[in-house]
Amino acid sequence: MKNILITPEGIKTNLKNVKPLEAICEYIWNGFDAGASQIKVYLHTNELGLINMVSVIDNGTGIVYHELPYKFQPFNESKKAGQSSRSNHSLPHGRKGIGRLTFFSFAQMARWDTVYEKDGKKYQYYIDMNKDSLNEYDDNGGKEPVETSASVGTKVTFTQLITLSKDEIIDEIKNEFFWFIELNEKSNPPAMLGRME
Numbered sequence: 330m331k332n333i334l335i336t337p338e339g340i341k342t343n344l345k346n347v348k349p350l351e352a353i354c355e356y357i358w359n360g361f362d363a364g365a366s367q368i369k370v371y372l373h374t375n376e377l378g379l380i381n382m383v384s385v386i387d388n389g390t391g392i393v394y395h396e397l398p399y400k401f402q403p404f405n406e407s408k409k410a411g412q413s414s415r416s417n418h419s420l421p422h423g424r425k426g427i428g429r430l431t432f433f434s435f436a437q438m439a440r441w442d443t444v445y446e447k448d449g450k451k452y453q454y455y456i457d458m459n460k461d462s463l464n465e466y467d468d469n470g471g472k473e474p475v476e477t478s479a480s481v482g483t484k485v486t487f488t489q490l491i492t493l494s495k496d497e498i499i500d501e502i503k504n505e506f507f508w509f510i511e512l513n514e515k516s517n518p519p520a521m522l523g524r525m526e
Contacts, residue, residue, distance in 0.1 A: 349435035349491060350501035356385045356485050357506065359429070363389025363483065370502065372495055380493050383436070388482040391445030394454055394474045400429070433460035437489030444479045453477040 347355075353370075360368045365387035373382035392400060432439040441456040452474035457467040 347431045347434050349493060350497060352431035352434045353383065353385075353498060354501060354505045355431050357502065359485075360385065360387030360389050360483065361509070363387060363391070365389035365482065370498075372498060374495075380490060380495060380498075381488070383487045383490065383493075383498075384484060386482065386484045388480065391481050391483055392441065392443045392456070393445045393447065394452065394469070397456070397468055430458075430463055432458070432487055433463060435491050435493060436460070436487035438487065440486045440488075441483055442486070443483040444477060444481050445474075446481050451477050451479065451481060453479055 357368055357370065368385065368387045371382075371384040371386070372380050373384070375381045437460050439458045442453070443456070444451055444453045446452075454469035454472075454474035455467075456469070458465070
């Protein structure tokens, strides 16, 4: 386990105003900030029809393993603020370095499965976090990423959710991203959101 440089209580205090639906949108923004041209949101339901898992999948650049200390440990900072080269018409949205932690407002667990490219090869690994210990994360069990032929991108999965309405989630995503998708409709490749199931 690696430590984030703030206590869980400090993180929650800093993010106390983040609402669950806003938090879900943060993870979609993170995908666009990573240069994704396509993002899919899956709303998984149990036998009672309640949403018990949310997945956000993007085809962005992935999270480079050796950059984790700069992306997950410093709180309220982000390398995105200095980025200017975009594949879509958007300034980086997650400029405060807090989006990755906002899951605590709607889920107990978050897991990132990511694939990135380095020196012409692709590598995959995972990151796990629990809302009860937001100042820690499991970086692939401490093991180096493995080489893969999978496509570059990141899948973030949230489990043990608070009660969320499918219609509310879809409406929030539409309201948050309608302008962005319209703005990028003619870009190449087009920015788009995939299906929400």
